[in-house]
Amino acid sequence: MRSIRRLIPNLYLVLALVFIYLPIAILIVYSFNALPKSFIWGGFSIDNYKNLFTGSEGMGILDSLLETLKVAAIASVCSTAFAVLSALGIAYLTKKLQGIVMGLTYVPNVMPDLVTGISFMLLFSFLGVQKSEFTLIMAHIALCVPFAILSISPKIKQLDKSLSEAAMDLGATRFQTLRLVIIPEIMPGIFSSLLLTFTLSVDDYLISNFNVDSSIQTLPMMIYSMAKLGVNPKMNALTTLLFGAVLVLMILSNLSSIKKTKNKGVKK
Numbered sequence: 001m002r003s004i005r006r007l008i009p010n011l012y013l014v015l016a017l018v019f020i021y022l023p024i025a026i027l028i029v030y031s032f033n034a035l036p037k038s039f040i041w042g043g044f045s046i047d048n049y050k051n052l053f054t055g056s057e058g059m060g061i062l063d064s065l066l067e068t069l070k071v072a073a074i075a076s077v078c079s080t081a082f083a084v085l086s087a088l089g090i091a092y093l094t095k096k097l098q099g100i101v102m103g104l105t106y107v108p109n110v111m112p113d114l115v116t117g118i119s120f121m122l123l124f125s126f127l128g129v130q131k132s133e134f135t136l137i138m139a140h141i142a143l144c145v146p147f148a149i150l151s152i153s154p155k156i157k158q159l160d161k162s163l164s165e166a167a168m169d170l171g172a173t174r175f176q177t178l179r180l181v182i183i184p185e186i187m188p189g190i191f192s193s194l195l196l197t198f199t200l201s202v203d204d205y206l207i208s209n210f211n212v213d214s215s216i217q218t219l220p221m222m223i224y225s226m227a228k229l230g231v232n233p234k235m236n237a238l239t240t241l242l243f244g245a246v247l248v249l250m251i252l253s254n255l256s257s258i259k260k261t262k263n264k265g266v267k268k
Contacts, residue, residue: 072201083148117210155189
């Protein structure tokens with residue numbers, strides 16, 4: 001009886017993992033399918049990857065990819081920098097004010113992207129700002145900041161305030177204390193914030209669709225327009241490459257965390 005009770009949670013975990021990763025596995029397999037736009041296996045081929053960045057459609061995909069990466073990089077860096085300063089400010093508030101501010105920070109995290117996208121579209125229209133790459137970046141920064149704060153705040157709370165006070169007692173300025181004492185201590189949170197916000201920006205479709213003109217297309221917008229015409233083998237190859245890139249980043253992040261944990265254990 002006990003063995004059955006132990007088996008049920010493990011079985012549930014296996015089923016959940018299969019449900020999550022089976023579609024991704026199918027996508028990866030069919031990205032190597034020799035038959036275009038077909039769910040019938042026609043043999044192994046890498047033609048989908050060869051044709052990914054060739055021709056007019058391929059160049060459009062490349063332009064969308066570069067635009068998406070540029071916007072995501074700017075949004076992740078700006079939102080993380082803003083979140084560091086915000087989290088430091090929140091840490092020095094009273095507990096009651098901290099609860100209120102953090103509660104306000106949680107609201108955008110649970111708000112549907114549709115509401116956020118339309119809100120910023122109306123804001124830019126009210127201010128008379130034309131839709132462009134600038135409005136796209138501003139909307140993405142606003143999307144990412146609350147998530148960045150949630151990633152960095154726990155590391156700020158773990159900080160020993162006596163370290164920064166000691167640095168300032170020894171003659172360090174506030175900026176030197178921030179750069180040499182606080183930033184290194186919260187670096188894992190900063191790295192997590194950069195990774196999370198970059199992924200959110202790359203993945204976003206709704207907010208981008210409402211806050212950019214037709215001359216600019218992000219990768220999700222391009223993929224959505226391609227999906228309207230049916231299954232595109234180039235889309236399978238592209239999403240497989242994106243999944244591989246994210247997987248590599250996650251592995252490197254975990255290896256870095258494991259290495260730091262081992263180093264701390266050796267020092268102790």
